[in-house]
Amino acid sequence: MICFSSWTGLKALGGQDPFLSCSLLCPHGVFGKAIQALSRISDELWLDPSEKGLALRSVNSCRSAYGCVLFSPLFFQHYQWSTSVKVNENDSKTSNLNCKLGMKSILPIFRCLNSLERNVENCRIFTRSDQCKVVIQFFCRHGIRRTHNVCFQESQPLQVIFEKSMCSNTLVIQPRVLAEAVVLFTSSQEEVTLAVTPLSVCLKSSSDEPMDLTNSVYSEMFVGPEEFDFFQIGVDTEITFCFKELKGMLTFSEATHAPIAIHFDFPGKPMALSIDDMLLEANFILATLADEPSRASSQQSLCLSQKQKRSDPMCSPNNNSKTGKNVTSKAPGCILRKTAPKRLYPNETQTDIPVLENCGSPIRKRVNGGDISEVPESSVSDTEETPGSSYLRKFSCMFFGAVSSDQQEHFNHPFDSLATASDTEEDMNNGRSSTF
Amino acid sequence: ENFFSEFQMEGVSAENNAIYLELTSENLSRALKTAQNARALKVKLTNKHFPCLTVSIELLSVSSSSRIVTHDIPVKVIPRKLWKDLQEPTVPDSDVSIYLPVLKTMKSIVEKMRNLSNHLIIEANLSGDLNLKIETELVCVTTHFKDLGNPPLASEDASQDRDPEQMAEVRIDIRKLLQFLAGQQVNPTRAVCNIVSNKLVHFDLLHEDVSLQYFIPA
Numbered sequence: 001m002i003c004f005s006s007w008t009g010l011k012a013l014g015g016q017d018p019f020l021s022c023s024l025l026c027p028h029g030v031f032g033k034a035i036q037a038l039s040r041i042s043d044e045l046w047l048d049p050s051e052k053g054l055a056l057r058s059v060n061s062c063r064s065a066y067g068c069v070l071f072s073p074l075f076f077q078h079y080q081w082s083t084s085v086k087v088n089e090n091d092s093k094t095s096n097l098n099c100k101l102g103m104k105s106i107l108p109i110f111r112c113l114n115s116l117e118r119n120v121e122n123c124r125i126f127t128r129s130d131q132c133k134v135v136i137q138f139f140c141r142h143g144i145r146r147t148h149n150v151c152f153q154e155s156q157p158l159q160v161i162f163e164k165s166m167c168s169n170t171l172v173i174q175p176r177v178l179a180e181a182v183v184l185f186t187s188s189q190e191e192v193t194l195a196v197t198p199l200s201v202c203l204k205s206s207s208d209e210p211m212d213l214t215n216s217v218y219s220e221m222f223v224g225p226e227e228f229d230f231f232q233i234g235v236d237t238e239i240t241f242c243f244k245e246l247k248g249m250l251t252f253s254e255a256t257h258a259p260i261a262i263h264f265d266f267p268g269k270p271m272a273l274s275i276d277d278m279l280l281e282a283n284f285i286l287a288t289l290a291d292e293p294s295r296a297s298s299q300q301s302l303c304l305s306q307k308q309k310r311s312d313p314m315c316s317p318n319n320n321s322k323t324g325k326n327v328t329s330k331a332p333g334c335i336l337r338k339t340a341p342k343r344l345y346p347n348e349t350q351t352d353i354p355v356l357e358n359c360g361s362p363i364r365k366r367v368n369g370g371d372i373s374e375v376p377e378s379s380v381s382d383t384e385e386t387p388g389s390s391y392l393r394k395f396s397c398m399f400f401g402a403v404s405s406d407q408q409e410h411f412n413h414p415f416d417s418l419a420t421a422s423d424t425e426e427d428m429n430n431g432r433s434s435t436f
Numbered sequence: 437e438n439f440f441s442e443f444q445m446e447g448v449s450a451e452n453n454a455i456y457l458e459l460t461s462e463n464l465s466r467a468l469k470t471a472q473n474a475r476a477l478k479v480k481l482t483n484k485h486f487p488c489l490t491v492s493i494e495l496l497s498v499s500s501s502s503r504i505v506t507h508d509i510p511v512k513v514i515p516r517k518l519w520k521d522l523q524e525p526t527v528p529d530s531d532v533s534i535y536l537p538v539l540k541t542m543k544s545i546v547e548k549m550r551n552l553s554n555h556l557i558i559e560a561n562l563s564g565d566l567n568l569k570i571e572t573e574l575v576c577v578t579t580h581f582k583d584l585g586n587p588p589l590a591s592e593d594a595s596q597d598r599d600p601e602q603m604a605e606v607r608i609d610i611r612k613l614l615q616f617l618a619g620q621q622v623n624p625t626r627a628v629c630n631i632v633s634n635k636l637v638h639f640d641l642l643h644e645d646v647s648l649q650y651f652i653p654a
Contacts, residue, residue: 177497184470184505217463218488218508224501 018097019128020049022079027123027138030280032110033255034069039103040248041067041284046157047099047127047134049081053280057157058103064287065245066160069252075279077122084129097129100155109136109148119144129154160285164272167263168234169196175253175260177227182250184219185243191289192246194264195238200224206240229259237266240289249273249284256280267291439645442478448516455481456514456522459489467491467507475502487511525651527638530630531604534560535585536639539627542568543617545579550610552577558613558637559605560629562586562598570610587628604631608652616650624648 024031038045038058042065048055053072059065073079083096119140127134132154138146164170181203185192193206204220225231253260253275264271268290275282447453468491471477476494481487488508495503514522536542545568549556553570560566566581616639626642639650 180497184507186466215510217467217510218484219467220506222504223497224503226501227497227503 017128017130018082018084019126020047020054020081020097020099021124021126022049022054022076022081023122023124024076025122027110027120030252030255031071031075031123033252034071034280034282035103035107035110037248037252037282037284038067038069039107040244041065043103045101045103045106046155047097047101047125047152048157049097051081054079054081055157057159059158065242066158066285067245067249067283068159069280069282071280072278096156097127098154098156099127099129099134099152100157101134101150101152105150106136109150127152162263162270162272162283162285164261164263164274164283167272168265169237169263170230170232171196171201171228171262172230172259173228173262175250175257177223178250178260179254181221181223182247184221186217189216189243191240192243193238193240194262196233197236198225198233201228230261235266237264239264239267239271241271241286245284245286246273249282252282256282264288452516452519454519456519457481457487457489457511458514459509459511463507463509464489464491467509470505470507471495481511482508484508487513524649527630527636527651528632530638531598531633532560532562533587533628533630534562534564534566535587536627536629537566537581537584539617539620539623543614543620546610546614546617549577549579550614554610555607556610556613557605557607558629558631559603560584560631561603562600565603566629567603604633606631606634606637606654608637608654612652616652 034056035045038056041058042060044058046055046057048057053070053075055068055070057066057068059067081097119142120138121141122139124137124139125134126137133149133151136148136150138148140146184203185205189205191206193204195202195204201223202220203223205216205218207216207218249260256275256277258275258277261274261276262271263274267288270285270287273284273286445453445455447455468477471491471493473495474493475496478492480490480492482490484490487510489511491507491509493505493507495505497503546556549568549570552575553572555570557569557571558566559569564582564584564586566584567578568581569576569578620641622643624641624643626640628640630638630640632638635654637652637654639648639652641648641650
């Protein structure tokens with residue numbers, strides 16, 4: 001594991017380094033399962049402490065899946081964290097612990113606990129950003145203490161904006177029911193489709209190429225509305241998403257015994273699977289397949305056409321892109337009203353918030369599908385485009401968008417914000433707001 | 437036909453009133469696994485762009501609402517000219533016919549023997565004795581089953597000529613025997629083992645209305 005600390009460009013003048021110290025009972029339980037679920041998404045895990053608790057985040061390499069499990073401070077026996085405040089001339093920036101761990105390092109630590117369940121009494125996690133490692137200690141019976149030092153890379157966590165409450169369709173289901181549906185499919189099944197109408201919900205196997213059909217079994221299961229704890233279907237739709245990610249989330253949810261909420265709209269727009277319970281909040285955002293005639297269109301062309309559409313404020317209602325960027329078209333004001341734990345980007349100071357609210361006043365109309373109807377003028381002056389953004393635009397970012405404080409810039413280059421989770425000073429100056 | 441509550445079929449023609457299908461058995465077994473607690477199960481031969489065996493399952497869920505599960509398993513319809521390849525083989529009359537012991541016991545014994553050798557000898561006689569033997573360079577292991585009983589023989593001539601104590605034996609691949617035994621979940625109503633000396637063992641099981649025959653050559 002590479003031990004890596006990047007130069008931030010800002011020297012700390014007074015103030016301590018960001019750090020985290022927490023301890024929990026039963027690390028093999030929900031906490032360990034959360035890490036396992038996130039490991040299905042990607043090989044990297046961010047540890048992201050805040051006043052809301054400790055968030056574990058993971059994003060896959062093609063940006064089509066994102067997971068975040070936020071453990072509230074109540075979950076821990078002891079929870080302590082801090083940011084560092086760096087004062088630089090007229091500005092002060094808070095800097096968080098930007099800690100990214102390799103799954104290969106951390107997953108085995110929590111996974112092998114299954115066999116030692118009875119022996120582990122307590123677990124303590126401690127890190128400071130000036131050390132380049134996270135120390136995980138297990139206090140076991142008979143006075144045994146196991147210490148693991150895991151090096152981390154300094155990296156700002158990526159976050160996602162997703163307005164769950166704005167989704168037309170919401171289903172809440174017990175994990176057991178979903179587990180019963182999931183056994184229908186083989187582990188080789190790549191994608192599944194969820195088809196809903198106000199009268200029924202169907203989960204079925206889906207396949208890209210027609211060739212596959214002659215060899216593989218097609219399965220489907222219809223579930224009636226009465227099996228859901230909450231059933232709200234605003235629009236009949238069929239969405240297709242990655243099965244592996246669903247399974248990962250499902251295993252985790254079975255450990256929490258809490259119902260799973262599924263929020264979604266139309267194909268192409270990301271869907272959210274979430275669990276909300278007293279001690280934790282988990283959100284898994286998955287990209288869904290769009291109803292495109294030619295799926296073979298290159299990523300680049302996707303982005304470009306997206307760009308063209310975006311340039312036209314009066315764009316057509318059916319925004320058929322795989323990117324689901326519609327989400328990002330929301331006014332920041334809306335985002336701040338979100339029910340999900342709102343979390344500003346680490347490098348954003350408190351002063352940015354009022355600015356964003358101003359941006360938000362000419363409200364984008366959120367028509368069923370979230371097309372962009374208007375773009376409010378940005379009152380933030382910072383129009384600087386970050387250096388690496390052009391290549392990042394071509395990147396297959398499916399649905400991310402952290403809203404930048406600069407609406408105009410964001411409008412044209414919706415992916416900048418996620419791309420610019422870097423440590424350069426310029427990026428830090430582009431205030432970014434986001435949520436999960 | 438008594439096995440099914442509903443049975444409808446139409447073969448290729450009146451003279452050849454049969455349909456031969458080829459499919460991946462794992463697909464069917466997995467589909468049927470989801471039907472373990474089903475209220476109803478229906479199997480249909482359908483054509484959804486290509487021939488499929490559609491298995492429709494009605495499950496009763498906890499909240500007493502029913503769920504419908506459907507699996508479309510791709511199948512190949514075998515043309516009539518190939519049917520003769522799939523006919524039941526004609527088997528010489530067996531030398532010994534004996535009832536099998538409890539299959540579960542037999543399975544656990546054979547599983548243990550599997551670790552020692554790839555081949556197993558089954559021998560039986562008309563006095564109700566059955567032996568399972570393995571022979572390797574280092575060790576010989578034999579399990580003896582007694583008083584199993586023999587079914588009445590079809591041809592009386594054979595039974596009179598044969599010494600009841602004389603063993604008929606056949607040496608078979610142990611993995612094939614295990615495959616057969618592994619599939620047996622429930623004790624059959626009747627289980628018979630027929631041995632053609634040094635040639636073949638034939639297992640004939642009857643589960644109520646269903647008969648299963650399994651041939652393993654030497």
